[in-house]
Amino acid sequence: MSDYPGQPAAVVFTRGCNFYCPWCHNPCLVDPARYVPEVPLGEVLRFLEQRRRLLGAVVVSGGEPTLQADLLDFLRQLRRMGYKTKLDTNGSRPDVLRRVLGEGLVDCLAVDYKAPLRLYREWVHASNPGAVLESLCLALNLPGGSVRTTVVPCLHTPEVMEEMRADLRAAGFDVATGTREWVLQEFRRRGELLLATPRAVQRL
Numbered sequence: 001m002s003d004y005p006g007q008p009a010a011v012v013f014t015r016g017c018n019f020y021c022p023w024c025h026n027p028c029l030v031d032p033a034r035y036v037p038e039v040p041l042g043e044v045l046r047f048l049e050q051r052r053r054l055l056g057a058v059v060v061s062g063g064e065p066t067l068q069a070d071l072l073d074f075l076r077q078l079r080r081m082g083y084k085t086k087l088d089t090n091g092s093r094p095d096v097l098r099r100v101l102g103e104g105l106v107d108c109l110a111v112d113y114k115a116p117l118r119l120y121r122e123w124v125h126a127s128n129p130g131a132v133l134e135s136l137c138l139a140l141n142l143p144g145g146s147v148r149t150t151v152v153p154c155l156h157t158p159e160v161m162e163e164m165r166a167d168l169r170a171a172g173f174d175v176a177t178g179t180r181e182w183v184l185q186e187f188r189r190r191g192e193l194l195l196a197t198p199r200a201v202q203r204l
Contacts (some may be wrong), residue, residue, distance in 0.1 A: 003059045003061075003086070004056070004057035004059055004086050004108065005082065005108065007054065007055075007056035007057040007084060008054065008055050008056055008057070009055060009057040009058060009059050009086070010047070010048060010051065010055050010057075010058050010059070010202075011058075011059045011060075011061055012044060012058060012059070012061070013026065013029055013058050013061050013062060013063060013144050014029070014060065014061070014062040014063040014064070014065045014067070014068050014071075015029050015035060015036070015038060015062070015063050016030075016062070016063050016064065016067050016068075017029065017030040017062060017063045017064040017067070017090070018064055018067060018090075018092055018126075018127075019064065019090050019092065019114070019124045019125060019126055020124060020125045021099060021114060021124045022122070022123075022151060023152050023155075023187055024131070024144065025188070026062070026063065029062055029063035030063060041070075041074070045077060045084070048078070048081060048083070049081060052081060052082060052083075055083070056083070056084055056108075057083055057084035057085065057086060058078050058083045058084075058085055058086075059085075059086040059087075059088060060074070060075070060086070060087050060088065061087075061088035062087070062088065062089075062090075063093065064090050064093075065087060065089060066089055066090065066092070066093040066096040066097065067093070069112070069123040071096065072096075072100060072105060075087075075100065075105040075106065076103075076105065077128070079105060084106065084107045084108075085105060085106045085107055085108075086106060086108035086109070086110065087100060087106045087108070087109050087110070088110045088112070089109070089110070089111055089112070089135065090111075090112050090114070090132070091111040091112065091113070091131065091132040091133070091134075091135030091136060091139075092126065092128070092131055092132060093131065093135075094131050094134035094135045094138060097109070097135055097138050098138070101138065101142065106144075108144040108145070108146070109138070109139050109142055109144065109145045109146075110139070110145075110146050110147075110148050111132075111135045111136055111138070111139040111145075111146075111147050111148070112147075112148050112149070112150075113132075113136060113147045113148065113149045113164065113182070114126075114132075114149070114150075115155070115156075115164070115166055116164050116166075117129040117130075117132065117133060117167050117204060118163075119160075120132060123155070131204075133167070133171060136168070136171060137171055137172075137173075140168075140171075140173050140175065140181055145181070146177050146181055146182070146183055146184045147168075147175070147181060147183070148182075148183045148184075148185055149164065149182070149183070149184055149185065150185045150186075150187050151185065151186065151187060152187040153187065168182070
């Protein structure tokens with residue numbers, strides 16, 4: 001009831017991610033050594049087909065869904081079933097997001113905004129922070145789009161949060177924290193990823 005605005009929703013989690021956020025709460029979808037077994041696609045589609053009268057939406061999350069070669073086809077199938085759709089992404093592949101949006105395959109798009117862009121390589125091992133900025137712009141220009149930040153107390157200090165606001169302003173958006181467009185999420189310790197981390201992150 002909380003993953004899609006105003007609709008009961010199923011959440012489909014995809015396996016695999018190209019970021020390594022030490023505070024990630026889905027390590028079984030990110031770290032290959034901890035992968036959970038895959039559910040066959042046909043089984044997922046049967047589950048959703050049988051619940052069309054109970055559910056209004058499907059959220060595709062991860063891991064990182066834009067790494068999946070069949071993402072667009074899956075979203076098309078959800079549309080044919082009559083579902084509203086939402087995509088959760090780390091923003092690393094704006095090219096895929098443009099294709100998704102170009103076909104009108106999602107009603108809602110949520111882009112995770114992890115840290116100030118200058119810290120992406122150090123904190124989450126991202127190779128191209130500029131791609132994330134493109135995705136943030138796509139989300140903030142989309143009705144039903146939002147930017148989300150999981151606030152880790154020892155990392156996201158007031159100074160860091162102000163720098164993140166400055167990144168958004170530089171992209172042309174004056175977005176206040178706590179609004180619909182920039183959603184702040186509480187960090188909850190529950191078996192997070194904690195791979196190789198910068199010194200600041202080792203305090204987690």
